[in-house]
Amino acid sequence: xxxxxxxxxxxxxxxxxxxxxxxxxxxxxxxxxxxxxxxxxxxxxxxxxxxxxxxxxxxxxxxxxxxxxxxxxxxxxxxxxxxxxxxxxxxxxxxxxxxxxxxxxxxxxxxxxxxxxxx
Amino acid sequence: xxxxxxxxxxxxxxxxxxxxxxxxxxxxxxxxxxxxxxxxxxxxxxxxxxxxxxxxxxxxxxxxxxxxxxxxxxxxxxxxxxxxxxxxxxxxxxxxxxxxxxxxxxxxxxxxxxxx
Numbered sequence: 001x002x003x004x005x006x007x008x009x010x011x012x013x014x015x016x017x018x019x020x021x022x023x024x025x026x027x028x029x030x031x032x033x034x035x036x037x038x039x040x041x042x043x044x045x046x047x048x049x050x051x052x053x054x055x056x057x058x059x060x061x062x063x064x065x066x067x068x069x070x071x072x073x074x075x076x077x078x079x080x081x082x083x084x085x086x087x088x089x090x091x092x093x094x095x096x097x098x099x100x101x102x103x104x105x106x107x108x109x110x111x112x113x114x115x116x117x118x119x
Numbered sequence: 120x121x122x123x124x125x126x127x128x129x130x131x132x133x134x135x136x137x138x139x140x141x142x143x144x145x146x147x148x149x150x151x152x153x154x155x156x157x158x159x160x161x162x163x164x165x166x167x168x169x170x171x172x173x174x175x176x177x178x179x180x181x182x183x184x185x186x187x188x189x190x191x192x193x194x195x196x197x198x199x200x201x202x203x204x205x206x207x208x209x210x211x212x213x214x215x216x217x218x219x220x221x222x223x224x225x226x227x228x229x230x231x232x233x234x235x
Contacts (some may be wrong), residue, residue: 035223043207045226086211091162095217103217104175106152106164107224 002027004094007109014083014118020067021077021113023092030054031097035107036066036077040088048090051075053097079115087117120146123212123227131233133158137198140230144191150174151193152217152224153185156207165208168193169216197232205234 003026015017025034036048051059051068058066063080079086092110095103124143132138144151153165155224164177169185185195191212197204211224 037226042228043231045211046211047223047225050223087191098220101169106154106167106175106177106217107162107211108164109162111161117197 001105002029002032002094002096002108004108005112006090006092006113008113009111010114010116012116012118013079013084015081017083018080019082019115019116021079021090021112022077023077025073025075025092025094025108027073027094027096027100029096029100031099033068033095033097034068034075035093035095035110036064036075037091037093038086038088039091039112043065045091049077051084063106078079082117084119088114089114121156123210123225125156125208125210125227127230128228129153129231129233131235132200133177133235136200137196138232140195140197140208140210140232142193142195142210142212144193144210148212148214148225149191150213150216150222151187151191152213153193154211155179155208156172156229157205162209163167165195166170167217169218174216174218180225189190195214200234202234207231 067076085099089112093107143188150169167175187193207229209229211226213222
């Protein structure tokens with residue numbers, strides 16, 4: 001079974017600074033997808049960014065970017081110019097692709113990192 | 120497009136009762152997945168429905184069941200409620216089944232179930 005590990009239960013960053021959230025995963029598959037989701041106090045799970053394992057280029061979405069190291073099974077999220085609205089729980093998630101079980105176990109989530117933004 | 124909607128948003132039940140939660144996916148999405156979120160266990164996959172058929176199931180007892188209708192709306196049922204079933208239940212929709220490859224899952228706001 002796949003596992004996703006987020007080793008930082010909580011992170012704090014000053015507004016306008018940059019912060020990096022860590023995520024490692026364990027899988028024997030080569031076809032999979034990785035995601036970062038954000039869950040603010042409203043509890044709505046919001047997609048931040050998605051990465052296909054077959055793509056070497058790191059995904060970016062405005063102020064959010066990832067550092068995807070496939071060999072090391074690492075998938076960190078960098079948030080630039082942090083804003084107060086970025087405060088939330090951040091979850092790293094994995095799902096197998098069509099050629100490796102096709103998400104038979106749904107999304108596998110890490111335990112989350114609570115991001116605090118200091119004004 | 121309207122997002123994923125879930126009803127009710129909050130629910131209080133007592134042990135032994137049963138409960139039904141509803142999820143309406145994004146228009147055009149045919150896959151609905153359900154997840155349970157608790158402080159202790161985190162986010163866990165319950166099951167996934169596609170074209171009115173359960174395609175995948177997580178490691179939950181048979182008290183947890185679901186179904187999907189022809190309009191892709193899905194319901195989740197929990198029978199004989201236990202205190203440990205208190206959780207946030209999230210549903211997520213995607214255009215096609217995850218079995219066909221990594222579509223992004225878009226989540227609803229969740230239903231907070233409290234079992235007394």
